[in-house]
Amino acid sequence: MKQDLRVKKTKKAIRHALLRLVDKKTFARISVSDICDEAEINRGTFYLHYTDKFDLLEKIQQELLDHLWMIVTTRMTEKINVLTEKPDTLKIFATELFHYLDQEADLFYMLLVNTVDPSFHNRLKGLIQKNMERLSHPAEEPVSFHVDYVMAYVTSAIVGMLQHWLANGRKIPPEEMALLVVKINLNGPMKMMSGE
Amino acid sequence: MKQDLRVKKTKKAIRHALLRLVDKKTFARISVSDICDEAEINRGTFYLHYTDKFDLLEKIQQELLDHLWMIVTTRMTEKINVLTEKPDTLKIFATELFHYLDQEADLFYMLLVNTVDPSFHNRLKGLIQKNMERLSHPAEEPVSFHVDYVMAYVTSAIVGMLQHWLANGRKIPPEEMALLVVKINLNGPMKMMSGE
DNA sequence: GATTATAATCAACACAGTGTTCATTAAGCA
DNA sequence: TGCTTAATGAACACTGTGTTGATTATAATC
Incomplete structure (x- = not known):
């Protein structure tokens, strides 16, 4: 090969x-x-x-997404509710992810910040969602009414933070970013705005 | 004219x-x-x-954004902390917004769901942020460490829900959507996932 | 290190789409 | 109704596309 x-x-x-x-x-x-x-x-x-410039872009995207999925599936093995009980494990994992993003920052910047292809946002959101579904217990019965909307909310929010991080020169270190993402999702944005 | x-x-x-x-x-x-x-x-x-097809797209976008901003500035007059204390006012306003989105759904669908131009997402997020800043008190002192990230989080999340709403045939009525957006932002997504 | 395979180059091709022009026709306006 | 101006149609040079066949250059293999 x-x-x-x-x-x-x-x-x-x-x-x-x-x-x-x-x-x-x-x-x-x-x-x-x-x-x-x-x-x-x-x-x-x-x-x-x-075949053309779109094909070039497509191949770059696919490669990044494949690598991300590889990290996610090989390193994030525990179920989601176990993870929320062990915030340390979650943080370690998120940190690893951000390190990869940092490493390939040029490409991610191009795809998420520069005005290139809107579909990459969606594919990235899809990946996050697929991973959340993979990690949630199948028998997670009642759940809220509009799970799909909450999903759309969370995935977009995470990608948005990523975009902001890349657009602002990645000043915050991966570790802190990882922590921030975890915290804001657990507490909700409003609680973050007022006090710590 | x-x-x-x-x-x-x-x-x-x-x-x-x-x-x-x-x-x-x-x-x-x-x-x-x-x-x-x-x-x-x-x-x-x-x-x-x-001048070209991009100019056409640009003019469509500008028109929608102008109209949105008009609704927002003329109808949303009270400060944000007053609004959170009066969830009814907030809901009425959000409902009005969603009615406009519903009315121009074809165009918003094209710009937010179809693979057209990534910049519209950003412009829409910019509009939401500008409005939040406009409504927040200037002397809102201490605030959390990374306000900008919370902003990126919230604006992306809202646009993401919008996208999902449009992509799924706008089955949820504007009133309910408005309520959902307000609630998820106040409670945080995780609380929404588990119980009501 | 010579041989072999194949990647990269170069020039040429027909073709599609661009952006502009100018004279002509058609439709709205007062 | 006549005046104004928008829309049409045909032509223009130009840029970029995607493909070709022959030739050169460079890795890989023995």
Whole structure:
């Protein structure tokens, strides 16, 4: 499953070119030609690897989401109610997640902060939700009336905080961010606004 | 300030054409030619009113945001802490908002659910935040450490619920939605998940 | 280190869509 | 009704697309 060195090199060049371009103009205004000029590769080479610029973006996204899901499923093994009883475990896990986000911050910034593709937000929310469902007990009977709305609320809120974190230069360290996310979800936002 | 009937007619045709097209393919894949074919107008006519398809989208967005802001500023006059003490007033106001969203649901659906432009989410969150800041007392001293993150949390969460509402055919009536948004923000999502 | 496989390049292609023009036709306005 | 201006249709040069076939360059394999 190893890749030819040349392939690795051009794919890397293409990604970095895209990252640079996305700072200058909207993804919608970026052409395949732009990307190839910036990456200093032949345009034909681009089409050897991707069908178009959307395909390129799609593959970047899928890779990030796959990695996130891998972290989540291999490291977050206990059920959700056990986790809320053991906030330390939860915090350790959340920290690990934020470290990955920090590591791939350039790409996440492009996808979540720059005006690139709205669907990534939704896919990320989907991942969070899938994970919450995976961790909740199946026999979690009565539940509130509009669970789906609460889900939409929580997942969007988390992605929103992530976006804010990335947009503001990730000044808060991963550990603190993780704690903040956990706390605000447990207490609710209003309680956070007034007192500590 | 009246518009020529012909102008009104073509602008309407263009909007409806866009709404129809957006159901079939991504905005990125829709061309000005597509829109004109669908609207049954000459392509030159399109350029009489908009510089390109992005300009068209931008004008639709601005109009909706302006209207939202108008509702918010003219109807929501009391300060936020007064409002939380009078949940009825808050509910009446939120209901009015949701009625407007319901009325223009096609456009909001396009902008928030269909894969069109990620920036609208942010602009909407910006509007919500601007309004919250407008309503909060200036001397609201100590406040929690990371107010900005709580803001990002709340605004994203609200837009997320909106998105879900639109995506699911707006089955919940505006009144109930308004109540749900208010309640979940006051109690926090976790309390909503377990019991009522 | 020579051989082999294949990635990258280059030039060329037809094609789709853009944004603008100008003369002509049609529709709203007063 | 006549005046004004919006909409049309055809043409324009131009940018970018996606694909091709032949050629060169560079990893991988022996």
